[in-house]
Amino acid sequence: MSEVSKKLKIWHIAEFYPPTYGGGAAIYLQDICRYLTDLGHENRILCINLDKVEPYKVLTDFDGTIQLDRVHIPFRERDPSGFHLSHNQWLEHKEKIEFIAENILQDWQPNIVQFHTPYSLIEECLPNILKRKLPIVGMLHCAWLICPRLDLIKSPTGKQCSGPSTMKCLHCLYSHWDGSNAKSLLKLPWRLAKLGTTPALRLSERKNLRKFVNGLVGPSKFMTDIHQGFINGEVKHIPLGIDLTDLPNEVLDRPRNPVRFGFIGGFQDIKGIWDVLDTVKNLKNKGHKFELHVWGPKQDKQKLIERDIEDLVILHGMFKPEDKWQVYAEMDILLMATQRAEPFGRVIQEAAAMKVPTIAPDTGGISEQIDHNINGFLYEFLNRQSLEDYMTKFIEQPTLVKDFSDSLWKVADTREASWAFTQSTVLRAAEFIKWQKHLIDEPKNRHKLNPVIENAIKSVFPTLIVKNGIFKGMKYPEAKSAGSTIFPKILGSYEKEIQPILEEICQKKYTEIVDVGCAEGFYAVGLAMRIPTATVYAFDVDEVAINLCKKMAELNGVGDQVILGSFCDAETLKNLPITEKRLIVCDCEGFEKQLFTEDLIPFLAKDDLLIEIHDMKDIEISTTIRERFAKTHKIETIESIDDIKKALNYSYKELENYDLATRKILLAENRAAIMDWFYLTPLNS
Template identity: 25%
Template sequence: MKVLQVIHDFLPQCAAGSELFTYWLSRSLQSAGVECEVFCGEDSQVAGEAITQDEVDGLPTTRLHRRALSSTSSTKRWCADVDQLFERELSRIKPNVVHFHHFAGLSLGMAAIVKRAGLPSILTLHDYWFICPRFHLINSAGSLCSKQPGRHCIDCLWPREQSRLLNPVFGPAVWVIKRLLSKLPDWLPVVDKAKDILRESVSWLADSQDVIDDINVLVAPTAFVARKLSETGLRHRDVRVIKNGIDVSRFRNISRSPHKRPRFGFIGSHTYKGLKVLIEAFELLPAGASELHIYGRVPESLASRINLLMSRRSVYVHGSFDPGEIAHVFESFDVLVVPSLVYETSSLVITEAFASKVPVVASNIGALAEGVRHGINGLLFERGNPQDLAAKLKCFIDDPCLASRLASAAKVRMIEDAAQEYLALYKELLKHNLSRHERVAE
């Protein structure tokens, strides 16, 4: 069996959650005797070449260099040039199954190409891009989106994309037109009609549904993601839940020395990861009773506040780190804090914490509330509430044994377990595909 893994970016240039999972899954499948290759997007440019091949630890990788194609962009969802190159590489690689992990920066047309080739396909939903143009179900103000998906996506998309109904000459006037329309009442027929046309011009959910219809199985990494997909109105005949796993070998030699006061840790760079909430909560804790270790790029909006806090409290900013150093990062603190403000799909860092025998304090929303069981392997607090977070953190100050008790109950999902479930799914699809071709031949 040969499986082609398709993803928007890949190692070594990009090593975020979906890229790491794709790599671990492919390597685990290789160990099980499955032939795997990767087709990915790439932002670097190599002497004008659009396609290059290399290997990542023995994993054959085909890279599509976006900058060599003038027709690609981070916001365009369809690209004929990408489709043409992908179809050519698909014919060369000759996989039995195609496993999509992300389409962003590539082209949604790839799904139809795989279907026309008579190959079964899978899509793993690593984020909410198929139902939200901002990937994380947050609006332009950074708050959780409470509007009906699809119908109101124009509110976020408009500043980024020009309506297909407008001549490019009038592109700069799009923002002004949107502002004018927002001030006029909907009961005016022309205004209501204009708004409908503009929403339809950026038909996010409709395009997503077209692509999903071409894919055999959708895989959600958590039950929460499967429910969210259903709530948007997107429909698919076969949605499975297969939890992600991690490579636990990186954490086998972790050694954590006893410390006289609890050390809280934060890992992340984006503002929606909730560092501001954690800073506000830490300021409410008794001075000198605990430490805070921050890993990742600190948002500029928080830099001065954190610098001031560092001069008064035991706050340490370590900056970014190489993914290979993750075990050493977890050795430096006793409790991981995940104050995310968005609906996470499947938190890689929580699984890594459990593998490191570190309990987690997390926001009570999305997949975080599914992975962290309050009072068993961690604690949950009200999203965006620094007072509630401070109360949960103080529990570790008041009870020095709490961290070790919670950590002892943590269960880790290994990549080998996820790979076995995906392998069973690949075999099921191949068997069904073979039966279908036999029926057609008859």
């Protein structure tokens, strides 16, 4: 493990942290932070304080050695993301949170930023984070990154959303659960006058943020699948398990008489309490005998009196996390009635550990946890009658409780899951930090020439014109390259392994060429010169590389033909124009899996591709790319040649006056391992 991996400062940004009630997300945050602390990492949390104190006042307390900075956000309870603030109110809020973030960053200087359920905080902290080039990883406890309403439920209809698009999200933001599209359209002029363009601007900011996220971890496949293709980094599914500390060994005798349902969500609208209470009322009116036990915030006995069900419903108030096993011991069946596409549903896992089956809506990550009619029931999302039907089954057939209980799974311990989580986010990000630190601390090293190479270029290539190979005659504006050594490029030996393929490519009449990871423009400019029919889209995240590419294109007379860009992802490739025939050249340093996503492949079915594969950075890249393109493309593999073999076997007249050791230095391309290129051509061509 590298030195930087041994001890890290991790800044967590979250909505809530215990003892403030924050559902399963807050408990998982606490579990993860405590585990990381045990591993020797330092953790600090910026979260929200619901106490009625001065707006934006920060109160500090500690969970052991974990420092908590709790900030009071005045609009949080009525509008979690602040989408109903006016533009001036939003700017004022941003300014205050930016000030708080800057103070923490200056004072503590973290290595990594990790967000959990961060609305009303992360967007506002982002400028300060990006300024320091800190890696950002996230937990998918909500769909905050792709859903302005957080929960993947469409307004105004309340139906589950399949994922973001600009028009869908704008429609959602400028309506407010009106019930129908017609009603929301009638109110649209009023909302536009009240809200202006602020929601649209914030939607744009949210979309822009995605490109800076280095990785996401989702507790369910539902959450990972719906986020694939929307961020730079990897989106990984890790079942998080639960903390099984003090789990009782004895199995309780269930069911009781009358049967007991349990609900852990208090009287919160989003948890579906009104569906549950109205269902209890209907069941009582039909003469059924049972009990409902309720735990959680905002309980109100008057709501029971209004429904005439106070004799069936027992209110328990809040409970501490360490008392959870006693809570589940009090129930026979757990009820969930969430009104959102639930990312996971931690309570289902806790109940299963106590051998308590669950009735829950068939939505989000819940559906992955319950085997319907085997260890629980999945009812139709937002359908009260469906909920009532399955509650009735347990009441009328109480033996189902034991049958389902015996079929429940063995629940994973959160400590095991936390290690997998740590490996996938924190330690991987640590290696990113090490690389980033090199770029920040020693930026000149990236383009500084070895003196041997510098002298050879002055002696052999004083005009900086490429001498050999497929781009013979191309001019370099200066003796600089980006991300690779320059001598082989001007000599013409660079990546000689694929030059036969490139010569074949140059004979094709492409209308568009995309170069992802263009560096200083060796391929972008060279291909533009060789294929004048093509518009070349050249992308690189290195600003120095883009500037060099621009100079090189202009020097070689193809400045109008080469269009430059910084970041390129699957969405970028989907949206680039294609007129007839396209070529994609890719050298994206290990980003191949994230770039060529499964949903992108159909858009590339007619394209030729030349991809440099970086298995030394992620050994699954080559197998993943093969699997994803198997149905659309033929794949030809070309293997790289070791630098020693190049020195021994490459023969160029420009090298005749150099000894073998010097030739090795001049010809070296400095690959970390033997690598492959994949040349992909359509199966139907």
